[in-house]
Amino acid sequence: MDISSASNPKIKRLMALRDRRQRDRERVFLVEGIRELERAVAAGLRPLEIYYDPTRFPGPPVPAEVELSVAPEGMDRASYRRRSQGVIAVFARFEMELSHLVIPPSPLFLLAEAIEKPGNLGALLRTADAVGAAGLIVTDTGADPLNPNVIRSSTGTLFSVPIAVTTLDRAITWLREHDISIHAADPGATDLLWSLDLTGPCALIAGSEHHGLSDRARSAADSLVRIPMEGDADSLNVSVSMAILAYEALRQRRTSRMN
Numbered sequence: 001m002d003i004s005s006a007s008n009p010k011i012k013r014l015m016a017l018r019d020r021r022q023r024d025r026e027r028v029f030l031v032e033g034i035r036e037l038e039r040a041v042a043a044g045l046r047p048l049e050i051y052y053d054p055t056r057f058p059g060p061p062v063p064a065e066v067e068l069s070v071a072p073e074g075m076d077r078a079s080y081r082r083r084s085q086g087v088i089a090v091f092a093r094f095e096m097e098l099s100h101l102v103i104p105p106s107p108l109f110l111l112a113e114a115i116e117k118p119g120n121l122g123a124l125l126r127t128a129d130a131v132g133a134a135g136l137i138v139t140d141t142g143a144d145p146l147n148p149n150v151i152r153s154s155t156g157t158l159f160s161v162p163i164a165v166t167t168l169d170r171a172i173t174w175l176r177e178h179d180i181s182i183h184a185a186d187p188g189a190t191d192l193l194w195s196l197d198l199t200g201p202c203a204l205i206a207g208s209e210h211h212g213l214s215d216r217a218r219s220a221a222d223s224l225v226r227i228p229m230e231g232d233a234d235s236l237n238v239s240v241s242m243a244i245l246a247y248e249a250l251r252q253r254r255t256s257r258m259n
C-alpha cells in the first residue's frame with residue numbers, strides 16, 4: 001500500500017483541493033467515483049493523479065501519471081463526502097469558453113443565469129445531456145462548474161456536455177452573432193410555454209434560484225414565457241423549470257422531424 005496513514009501529506013492536499021481557491025491556484029479539479037471517472041476519460045481527459053482503495057480495486061481503474069493505493073481510512077478522509085467510493089482522481093482544468101462551442105444546424109442551447117447552488121448546476125448539465133443540447137452556457141455564476149458537488153450531481157455529464165462560463169452580456173452578444181433566438185422563462189409572462197416555436201436555433205434561459213431572471217436577461221429575450229402552475233407555489237426549482245422548457249423543445253423538434 002502506497003499510503004497507509006490518513007494524515008499523509010498527499011491526503012491533506014486532496015482535502016485542500018475541496019476549496020475552490022486551491023483548485024484555481026493549482027489549475028486542477030477532483031473527480032470522485034468510478035462512473036464520473038470513466039465519463040471523464042471517455043471524453044478524452046487523462047488524470048494527472050489517481051488514488052484508489054485496493055480493497056475495492058485490484059489496481060488503478062484507469063491509467064494516470066501518478067497512481068497511488070490508499071488505505072480506506074485515508075480515502076474516506078480525502079473524500080469531500082467523507083465516505084469514499086474507492087477512487088479519487090486529479091485532472092488538469094479544461095477551458096470553458098464560448099469560442100469552443102460547436103454550433104450544429106438548428107442548435108438548442110441552455111443558458112443558466114447566476115446559478116448559485118452546485119446541485120442545481122449539476123442537474124442542469126444532466127438535462128442538457130438528456131435533451132441533446134448543443135451546450136450549456138453559464139453566466140455570472142457563483143457556483144464553480146468543477147466543484148466536486150457539480151460533478152457528482154451531473155453524474156459526470158459535465159464531461160459530455162459542451163459548457164461555457166461567461167458573462168450574460170457576452171453570452172447575449174455571441175447568441176446574436178450566430179442568429180440564435182433567446183427565450184426566457186418568467187413567472188410573470190403572459191404567454192405560455194406551449195405557444196413558442198422552438199424548432200429553430202434557440203437558447204432557453206432560466207434565472208437564479210432566489211432572484212429569477214435579471215432585467216438585462218428579460219430585455220434581451222425575444223420572448224418571455226411562463227410555465228403553467230395550478231397550485232399555490234409561485235415558482236419552480238431552476239433545474240425543474242429548465243427541464244420543462246428543454247423537453248418542450250425536444251418534443252417539438254421530434255414532431256417536426258416526423259412530419
